[in-house]
Amino acid sequence: MFKMPNSPLKQRLSPQARRDKAARDLAYAKTDDRRAKKADAQARRRKAKKEGKDVEGKDFDHRTGRFTSVAKNRGNNGKGTKKEGGKSYYVKKHS
Numbered sequence: 001m002f003k004m005p006n007s008p009l010k011q012r013l014s015p016q017a018r019r020d021k022a023a024r025d026l027a028y029a030k031t032d033d034r035r036a037k038k039a040d041a042q043a044r045r046r047k048a049k050k051e052g053k054d055v056e057g058k059d060f061d062h063r064t065g066r067f068t069s070v071a072k073n074r075g076n077n078g079k080g081t082k083k084e085g086g087k088s089y090y091v092k093k094h095s
Contacts, residue, residue, distance in 0.1 A: 037062055 013021060028034060041060040048055050048067065058067040072078075 011021075040062070044060050045055055045067075053067075055067050057069065059070050059073045060066075061068045061073045
């Protein structure tokens with residue numbers, strides 16, 4: 001997502017807080033679960049493109065097992081994200 005300078009969407013953090021958040025975000029992104037989901041989504045996206053499916057502007061939703069718009073995937077189809085996660089996802093393990 002492109003962010004304009006002084007955008008209200010961007011968090012205003014002190015330099016120390018920004019570094020701390022970057023470290024937390026990186027640690028989370030490198031967990032086995034996140035790496036498995038990313039690898040699975042990338043493999044499914046490659047396969048869908050190879051089959052000629054239009055996946056432009058869509059993300060793979062691990063809860064439904066389908067490609068959905070980025071906005072719907074982020075917001076869990078309007079239901080929020082508090083109850084999702086963990087065991088409700090199917091992620092194929094890639095080696």
